Amino acid sequence: MVSSRGQTVGSWLEPAEVITPLWLSLKVALWATVISSVAGVILGLYLARSRNRLRNLLDTLCTLPMVLPPTVLGYYLLVVFGSQSSVGGWLKQSLGVTLIFSLEGAIVAASIVSFPLIFKPARAAFETVDPRLEQAGRVLGVSELGIVLRISLPLAWRGIMAGVMLGFVRALGEFGATLMVAGSIPGKTQTLSIAIYEAVQAGRDGAANVMALVISVVCIVFLLIATRLTPRRHAVRGDAI
Numbered sequence: 460m461v462s463s464r465g466q467t468v469g470s471w472l473e474p475a476e477v478i479t480p481l482w483l484s485l486k487v488a489l490w491a492t493v494i495s496s497v498a499g500v501i502l503g504l505y506l507a508r509s510r511n512r513l514r515n516l517l518d519t520l521c522t523l524p525m526v527l528p529p530t531v532l533g534y535y536l537l538v539v540f541g542s543q544s545s546v547g548g549w550l551k552q553s554l555g556v557t558l559i560f561s562l563e564g565a566i567v568a569a570s571i572v573s574f575p576l577i578f579k580p581a582r583a584a585f586e587t588v589d590p591r592l593e594q595a596g597r598v599l600g601v602s603e604l605g606i607v608l609r610i611s612l613p614l615a616w617r618g619i620m621a622g623v624m625l626g627f628v629r630a631l632g633e634f635g636a637t638l639m640v641a642g643s644i645p646g647k648t649q650t651l652s653i654a655i656y657e658a659v660q661a662g663r664d665g666a667a668n669v670m671a672l673v674i675s676v677v678c679i680v681f682l683l684i685a686t687r688l689t690p691r692r693h694a695v696r697g698d699a700i
Contacts, residue, residue, distance in 0.1 A: 476654065476666060476670075477651075477669060477670055477673055479645070479646055479649075480649055480650055480651040480653070480654040480670070481651050481673060481674070481677075483562070483565075483646075483647075483648070483649065483650050483651075484631050484650040484651040484652070484674070485631070486562070487562070487565045487566050487569050487630065487631075487633075487637070487650060488569060488573075488627050488628075488630040488631040488633075489627075490566045490570075491566050491569035491570040491572075491573055491626075491630040491633075492573065492577075492623060492626050492627040492630055494566070494570040495570045495571075495573045495574040495577050495578075495626055495630075496577050496619075496623050496626065498570075498574060498578075499574055499577035499578035499581050499622065499626070500577070500581045500619060502517075502521055502578055502581075502582075503577075503578050503579075503580075503581030503582035503583075503584070503585055503619075504581070504582075504585050504607065504611065506518055506521075506582050507582050507585035507586045508585070518582075521574070521575060521578050522575045522578070522579065523575075524571050524572055524574055524575050525575035525576065525579075528635065529572060529633070529634065529635025529636040529639075530635045530636070530639055532568070532571060532572060532635075532636040532639075533568060533635055533636035533637070533638070533639025533640050534639060536558075536564070536567065536568055536571070536636065536639070536640045537559065537639060537640060540558040540559060540564070540567070540640075541559060542557070542559065547559070558640065559640060559641075560640075560641060560642045560644065560648065561641060561647075561648065562641065562647060562648055564640040564641040564648070565637045565640065565641035565648050565650065567640070568633065568636040568637045568639070568640045568641065569629075569630035569633045569636075569637060570630070571636070572629060572630065572633050572636055573626035573627070573629040573630040573633070574626070576622055576625040576626040576629050577619075577622040577623055577625070577626040578622070579622065580618050580619065580621055580622030580625070581615070581618065581619045581622055583618060584615035584616075584617070584618025584619050584622075585611060585615050587614075587615065587618070588610070588611050588614045588615055589614075592610055592614070593606050593610055593611065596609070596610050617688050617689070618688075618689070620685075620688045621685045621686075621688040621689040622685075624681050624682070624684050624685035624688065625682075625685050627681055628678050628681045628682060628685070631651075631674070631677065631678065631681075632652055632674065632678060633650070633652065634650075634652040634653060634656065637650060637652070637653065638653055638656075643657060651670055651673070651674050652674065654670055655667050655670045655671055655674070658670065
């Protein structure tokens with residue numbers, strides 16, 4: 460059977476065409492989530508407790524990747540980490556690391572794009588922690604690190620994990636910045652989102668449909684997990700008023 464675009468239906472998709480890009484997408488998303496989670500939790504805790512006059516400016520800068528077009532972020536990364544830049548040249552000469560057209564570049568791009576989705580829920584979660592509990596820990600002689608590990612994080616973990624799930628899904632579906640920085644090298648930097656785009660451009664609608672369905676199912680699963688982890692306000696019972 461031949462489709463209207465001249466493709467044999469049976470040749471729409473090979474298993475490796477889904478498995479390899481999906482594996483690369485999961486790998487990029489996992490590493491990006493780890494990086495952005497560490498940075499997001501630290502900055503979220505800092506801004507939740509800070510009284511610095513510049514905290515609103517810092518919050519705006521941390522949120523900026525959420526509203527900037529991904530291609531603009533990709534362009535900025537090219538400017539900063541390109542071979543002609545001082546940072547890119549130093550990374551290549553000193554560490555032997557080249558971010559452009561590499562898996563590491565895709566991870567950096569996905570980390571920056573997903574960072575605000577972890578940072579904002581983390582800050583909100585830390586702001587819901589009763590400061591009197593933390594102060595009680597200080598009175599009892601608990602160190603600041605101990606307060607964070609034994610009081611703040613346990614009370615804020617649901618909100619943080621909800622953000623982590625959202626960040627993972629965002630990194631999994633990242634397209635624009637990743638394509639700008641890492642390109643589309645099959646088996647190396649071609650994530651599932653990029654593979655879908657190229658399948659559509661090539662007129663391979665059947666392959667695009669299957670890959671889109673796969674990534675949609677994965678995203679739905681993680682979104683459901685994030686929804687269950689999101690803290691809920693308990694309704695006040697009428698007889699308690």
